[in-house]
Amino acid sequence: MVEIIFYVEDQERSKLFYEKLFQSKAILNVPGMTEIQIENGFKLGLMPENGIAKIITPAAPHPSSGKGIPRCELYIHVQNIEEWVLRSISGGAKLISSPENRDWGDRVAYVMDPDAHILAFAKKI
DSSP states (O other): OEEEEEEESOHHHHHHHHHHHHTOOOSEEETTEEEEEEETTEEEEEEEHHHHHHHHTTTSOOGGGGTTSOOOEEEEEOSOHHHHHHHHHHTTOEEEEEEEEOTTSEEEEEEEOTTSOEEEEEEEO
């Protein structure tokens, strides 16, 4: 099992965004943590910035100090890139790069979620 956890400003906003994007309801949604099952063996967690800050500060900077700065990328292989781009934008994402054939053999589009996490929607060429 792999779980990637995004630190988010607004847990509810992010929950709604990712439920719509992955067309999947949260399997856990309690104050301080939301989990969405993406595939067998992979979950996306959403944790409020202020919650994780209680654990990691002062040894690490408060996550909100990176607000608006892309800090990670979730690279997702999909069948229909345009569908995923439209679904993400309708949920509040910002288009960063339209689908293009990339040097590494994938056609990829990039969007930025409401917390500036980069989402790449890819398909083998």
